[in-house]
Amino acid sequence: MKIASLVAATAIACDCWAPLAGASDDWVPVREISLEMKAGSPLDFSSFLPNGPIDAGHRLVAGAGGRLTYAAAPKEPVRMFCASLAWSPASGGFPDHDGADRYARQLALHGYNVARLHFTDASLMHDRRKDFDFDPGTLDRIHYLLAALKRNGIYWIIDGLSSSRGAYGGHDDRWEANGDLKLRLHLDDEAFQHWKTLQERFLAVVNPYTGTAPIRDEALALVILVNENGIEFDSVVHERFGKPHYDAALAAPFNRWLARRYRSTGALAQAWGDLSDGEQLEAGTVELPADRYRDGARMRDLQAFFIEMEQASVARMSKVLRDLGYQGLISSYNNWPTVQTELTRRDLDAVTMNTYHDWVGGYAPGSALLQASSIDDAANYMRMAAAARWLGKPFVVTEYDHLFWNRYRYEAGLVMPAYAALQGWDALCRHGHGPIALAYGEPYPHKRAMLPYAIALDPVARAGETLAALLYRRGDIAESGFAIPFAVRGEQDLSEDMQAREPERLTDLALIGRIGLLREDDLDGEIGVGQPRPHDAGGVMEHLRSSGRLPLGNRTDIAHGRYESDTGEILLDRSTGQLRISTPATEAAAFSSLREPIDLGTLRIEQADGNGLVALSVIDGDNTLNESRRLLLIFATDAQNTDMVFRDSEERIIEDFGRLPVLIRKGRVDLALSRTAAKWRVSPVGLDGTVYPPVHAGTGAVTIRLSNDTPYGPTTYFLIELDGS
Structure with a gap:
């Protein structure tokens, strides 16, 4: 059965669902003019993210381990x-x-x-x-x-x-x-x-x-x-x-640098093997690379x-x-x-x-x-x-x-x-x-x-x-509980390709744990990515699993595009176009498709009529999602300007950006919480933080069909309040 868009405060919600229609092409204009938020709004985070005084003790420095800290507390990283x-x-x-x-x-x-x-x-x-x-x-x-x-x-x-x-x-x-x-x-x-x-x-x-x-x-x-x-x-x-490709002003200093390194045209020719007629190191006439995308020893030295x-x-x-x-x-x-x-x-x-x-x-x-x-x-x-x-x-x-x-x-x-x-x-x-x-x-x-x-x-x-x-x-x-260093030796790591960067087949490791560069001499037995770079991340993954740094049951499968963080809180799945977050204080999912429900723990996303982001977060102190009485629900779809014009049906090429008001794409999503309450209500929160009267309410299990097109205008925010248990 469908749940009406506005339910009386005494209504009892149903946990059954009717199928949602296909993705909506309806766009609804934003009603807010002022976006100035009042203190105490559900979007006011200053009570639990307070900003303290800025003084000598709170000067930001590079503290222990090279992390950003306050000068008076160099062992406590700050974000x-x-x-x-x-x-x-x-x-x-x-x-x-x-x-x-x-x-x-x-x-x-x-x-x-x-x-x-x-x-x-x-x-x-x-x-x-x-x-x-x-x-x-x-x-x-x-x-x-x-x-x-x-x-x-x-x-x-x-x-x-x-x-x-x-x-x-x-x-x-x-x-x-x-x-x-x-x-x-x-x-x-x-x-x-x-x-x-x-x-x-x-x-x-x-x-x-x-x-x-x-x-x-x-x-x-x-x-x-x-x-x-x-x-x-x-x-x-x-x-x-x-x-x-390169400014002529670089030629003279480059020639001076080459002269210090090679001393003679003969030595340079032996290193490069491709000097042109008229290129003489002694005369300062060695040319800059003509094409930045042509690999070679000349390009390596330019780097x-x-x-x-x-x-x-x-x-x-x-x-x-x-x-x-x-x-x-x-x-x-x-x-x-x-x-x-x-x-x-x-x-x-x-x-x-x-x-x-x-x-x-x-x-x-x-x-x-x-x-x-x-x-x-x-x-x-x-x-x-x-x-x-x-x-x-x-x-x-x-x-x-x-x-x-x-x-x-x-x-x-x-x-x-x-x-x-x-x-x-x-x-x-x-x-x-x-x-x-x-x-x-x-x-x-x-x-x-x-x-x-x-x-x-x-x-x-x-x-x-x-x-x-x-x-x-x-x-x-x-x-993450561990770092995966990428070993760096120095200039010998340069290739003949000016555009060379760390291989994507190895940076996948950033979806699992911390990565970063480290001088090879500082590796000190750490599990890392050596030089020359390996063909894939398989060896590192094997070490992470066998050493116990990656927990048993970690769902990472690089070959199939699935990556789970070592903390178990983040799961990216390329095959489904989904990124899932499950933590004690926030659960969320971004999805381009929703072929089956997403169960995040406390929050279950049953179905949706299009792609988007759904997130549920605690906003009443240090409670968990299973304890909190006030939760912020975010539901974001897409937004465009009024009278936007594109040159193509895929909306890749802009012709005219249009004008205000902003239009939010209508969307609906079926949600269920693994929570019960004597009374619960869901209230739209305007883009300016204003809390409007509830659009859903009930007792017992919290199950809702949520539309971002509320009686008070479209929004991306909702407040869920739960009374009793």
């Missing part, structure tokens, strides 16, 4: 849940003082305890014609926001440089990758002095609202010297048809050259910050997980990484994505990041996303936070203009519709961030 603040004039820019106070408070209510400020240089120099002529209003707003964040117990991660235009005046393309500053920072003193002056005039100037320069403030946890500044990556970004240059740049820039009084962590080269870049990063204070699933290059008509599931490729974007980590150092994901308008992006709310927790990563930041918005309908170009990299307006992404606060920061997912 930092990060809010990406990548504002520009197109997304509204930095808020005024009242807006900053409200925004920072909202971030704390949502569970964030660190924020990353990205492209501050571009904002400060917007419409400025002279070098370092910061807009005074923008500088004031940034200073005030930093103070507001600190008052709310939210630390800062700041890029020393984000824009390839730096603080040069007279540019109108500061958020685009047109400038050459990131390359020149490795090559010439003028560019380096420009970067140094930028730090002196922004980070080293006293903030009037804190009384301290940001660089000496305990709230500044991490500086990214330059965002995404690897030489190879920068050359790929600037690659244009008909132009050389070694890049490593040396990049490490020298880090040392030089780091000294500037230390001389200015900075005591926090320093990182750089936060993307591009190749063997070359992993060697560059080995001596950093902390390793940072950016990673994306189904990346989108822009907002212009014709922009395209694949409409692919991240479960289908066994969370490869997560595994690429995992393989870039150096064990024994803090590891921070500075950017990740499963991008809008991919219809499977509900997966991100499980994939990244669950595996980040399993891996024991130190900070996790889903990239966007901002993770939250105070309201729909702000009069800015990037706030008039959902867009890629704009998660604040997307109910599906917001549901994922809500779940991430619980799975990751609260620690509902346990850290």
Whole structure:
């Protein structure tokens, strides 16, 4: 029998089900305008995820085992849940003082305890014609926001440089990758002095609202010297048809480097075997590779050259910050997980990484994505990041996303936070203009519709961030009990392929336990992945099972695409397109198909009329799902803009992003809890945290047919309350 969408509080639920119809194509407009949550809402996590004071004792440091800790408690790791603040004039820019106070408070209510400020240089120099002529209003707003964040117990991660235009005046393309500053920072003193002056005039100037320069403030946890500044990556970004793959400015320093290594043209020719006529080391005329995808000894040496240059740049820039009084962590080269870049990063204070699933290059008509599931490729974007980590150092994901308008992006709310927790990563930041918005309908170009990299307006992404606060920061997912080190020897690990990275057949191990890079000399008998890399993970799996590190009954079967974490809490199954989570405080499943019920323990998902995410979490203290009286239920399907237009039936190529209001795809799901109660009720929770009257209620067993299209508008949240037993 069907359960009505609204049941009186005295009704008794039935545990029988009528089949659901096929996936709905109905889309329902979001009704909320204000998204500002009130304290005490079911979405207010500040009571159990409180942000404490930021002072000398609570300065973030690399503590025991290289984990992020407070200075006063170096043996107790802390997890930092990060809010990406990548504002520009197109997304509204930095808020005024009242807006900053409200925004920072909202971030704390949502569970964030660190924020990353990205492209501050571009904002400060917007419409400025002279070098370092910061807009005074923008500088004031940034200073005030930093103070507001600190008052709310939210630390800062700041890029020393984000824009390839730096603080040069007279540019109108500061958020685009047109400038050459990131390359020149490795090559010439003028560019380096420009970067140094930028730090002196922004980070080293006293903030009037804190009384301290940001660089000496305990709230500044991490500086990214330059965002995404690897030489190879920068050359790929600037690659244009008909132009050389590598900038001519690299030729002279490369020749000098080769001269130090080989001494003579004859020795170089013997090593490479392919010198062209006219290439003479003594004359400095050895050419850069013409094709980055043509493997060879020339390419192998170019990688070694890049490593040396990049490490020298880090040392030089780091000294500037230390001389200015900075005591926090320093990182750089936060993307591009190749063997070359992993060697560059080995001596950093902390390793940072950016990673994306189904990346989108822009907002212009014709922009395209694949409409692919991240479960289908066994969370490869997560595994690429995992393989870039150096064990024994803090590891921070500075950017990740499963991008809008991919219809499977509900997966991100499980994939990244669950595996980040399993891996024991130190900070996790889903990239966007901002993770939250105070309201729909702000009069800015990037706030008039959902867009890629704009998660604040997307109910599906917001549901994922809500779940991430619980799975990751609260620690509902346990850290793996072992690490699988990938041995690194050094330059001899470079191949003749510039694009070489850790093999996917081995990074599968990140779905089972912690992985990361470790110097071969430090292995000390550990079960790990040696050099040269084996053909598959079979040997490591055999060791894990025979040593007892992997429990008996672990369901991992790599050949059939099934991976269970050593904790038993995470199960990814590529064949069914499902990721399941079962922990004492949260149970959840993301599914592209539901051919049979999913039994997670307390929560059973009987059937659904389409793909989506269902999660059930405790929100009343340290109770378990079997004890809790207040549970947050998340049900996320898909969302699009009104009047969105695609060029193809598969919705891969965008023609027009459309406009607000946001539309949520209607969905229904049959659920049962292995709980009974004298009385229970299920109430919709609006996207702003408002609790509405119950849409289901009953006594005894908790069984419901849930629709996200409620009488109060569509939502992704519900509150389940249970009275008595």
